[in-house]
Amino acid sequence: MIIQKSHGRVVNETAAPREKFKMVAKTMVSLEEVLADELRALGAENVEVLNRAVEFEGDMRLLYRANYCCRTALAILKPFAEFDANDDQELYDKVYKIRWEKMLDCDGTFMIDSTTSGEVFIHSYYAALKTKDAIVDRFRRNFGKRPSIDTEEPDYKINLHIRDNHVTLLMNSSGDSLHKRGYRQGVGVAPINEVLAAGLLKLAGWKCDCNFYDPMCGSGTMLIEAAMMANNIPAQYYRGNRFGFMKWKEFNLGEWKSIKAEEDRKIGSLDFEGEIWGNDIDEQVIQQCEKNLEYTKLHHDVMLHIGDFADQEPPEGKTLIVTNPPYGERIKVEDLNAMYEKLGDTFKQKYGKDCEVWLITSDFEAMKHIGLHPSKKIPVQNGSLDCRFLKFELYEGSKKAKYQQDAE
Numbered sequence: 001m002i003i004q005k006s007h008g009r010v011v012n013e014t015a016a017p018r019e020k021f022k023m024v025a026k027t028m029v030s031l032e033e034v035l036a037d038e039l040r041a042l043g044a045e046n047v048e049v050l051n052r053a054v055e056f057e058g059d060m061r062l063l064y065r066a067n068y069c070c071r072t073a074l075a076i077l078k079p080f081a082e083f084d085a086n087d088d089q090e091l092y093d094k095v096y097k098i099r100w101e102k103m104l105d106c107d108g109t110f111m112i113d114s115t116t117s118g119e120v121f122i123h124s125y126y127a128a129l130k131t132k133d134a135i136v137d138r139f140r141r142n143f144g145k146r147p148s149i150d151t152e153e154p155d156y157k158i159n160l161h162i163r164d165n166h167v168t169l170l171m172n173s174s175g176d177s178l179h180k181r182g183y184r185q186g187v188g189v190a191p192i193n194e195v196l197a198a199g200l201l202k203l204a205g206w207k208c209d210c211n212f213y214d215p216m217c218g219s220g221t222m223l224i225e226a227a228m229m230a231n232n233i234p235a236q237y238y239r240g241n242r243f244g245f246m247k248w249k250e251f252n253l254g255e256w257k258s259i260k261a262e263e264d265r266k267i268g269s270l271d272f273e274g275e276i277w278g279n280d281i282d283e284q285v286i287q288q289c290e291k292n293l294e295y296t297k298l299h300h301d302v303m304l305h306i307g308d309f310a311d312q313e314p315p316e317g318k319t320l321i322v323t324n325p326p327y328g329e330r331i332k333v334e335d336l337n338a339m340y341e342k343l344g345d346t347f348k349q350k351y352g353k354d355c356e357v358w359l360i361t362s363d364f365e366a367m368k369h370i371g372l373h374p375s376k377k378i379p380v381q382n383g384s385l386d387c388r389f390l391k392f393e394l395y396e397g398s399k400k401a402k403y404q405q406d407a408e
Contacts, residue, residue: 118164175244186288217278220289344370
């Protein structure tokens with residue numbers, strides 16, 4: 001250990017160990033294991049997979065890094081209080097005792113996002129209201145003024161989680177949902193959520209070691225997420241300084257800048273040699289895709305085509321195809337069954353053994369018309385729609401010939 005004097009102060013050059021604490025990362029259905037792997041790669045400890053969430057341990061530097069880098073996280077939450085409450089009054093009393101002035105400013109704004117389950121607290125809105133009352137009453141009594149409620153752009157987002165009589169309060173370090181990457185300059189009718197797009201790519205095994213093709217690319221979310229991975233661009237690179245933790249009293253600007261610089265230095269380090277292609281029949285939506293690609297400066301990395309997917313040839317060589325065709329919900333198709341049949345025929349006729357195809361759909365009847373048997377079906381959710389993420393393994397010649405070749 002080296003100790004030296006600096007301007008009359010004693011400086012210990014051996015950094016003190018940073019305090020570690022539990023965190024919770026929220027995600028989507030079936031993306032929990034993917035997110036857990038992302039967190040482990042960033043240095044998270046004691047990682048535990050939950051329902052639509054992952055619990056883990058780390059320090060504030062990891063909290064900053066997880067917000068900046070995790071592609072499949074919707075939010076990173078930091079628990080700060082946990083107790084049992086058997087009725088509304090006990091909830092109020094225990095929330096009131098928390099030293100909120102250590103976290104919130106009188107002149108700031110906050111909101112409470114609540115979820116409840118069990119028979120003790122039936123109405124999540126009422127539980128949130130009692131929690132809000134306790135917070136503002138404490139501020140009024142101690143300081144004569146109180147922070148305001150802002151449900152649109154609050155300084156502090158507080159998550160209230162009650163299961164039966166067990167209460168957990170967490171601070172949302174992300175602010176806006178982490179699916180809001182900041183790169184969308186134009187969108188189509190039914191753009192896929194960015195976190196879901198990244199999760200689908202990871203579920204499909206996208207390792208940036210082959211070509212990527214989306215034959216129904218829309219405004220390009222899948223293409224951009226694939227290109228960001230191929231270029232090792234952090235998930236929130238285009239988001240700017242819009243994170244909830246930046247309003248926290250414990251926010252360390254120097255450490256945040258250090259984390260961001262570390263991750264930004266890795267951009268372009270993967271030496272990706274494949275091609276990324278996109279296609280859509282709608283010229284207007286392709287123009288929106290071009291805007292998004294130009295904004296991200298990825299327009300040189302992605303090739304776009306306009307036309308019917310059945311008329312386009314996939315890239316030569318090993319290619320991963322992931323696409324989000326219309327479900328008939330927000331984008332109306334005259335004959336959805338015929339479109340899916342055409343999609344299956346195109347896969348069989350034009351995409352050979354070097355191609356692996358994945359698609360997401362909520363229309364379980366239409367997907368039967370693809371005419372191919374999926375080797376994997378993963379349940380996912382796109383907005384409020386229950387979907388399946390399907391894998392199709394393609395081959396040349398008959399199925400019987402394929403199995404004979406595999407047996408040799």
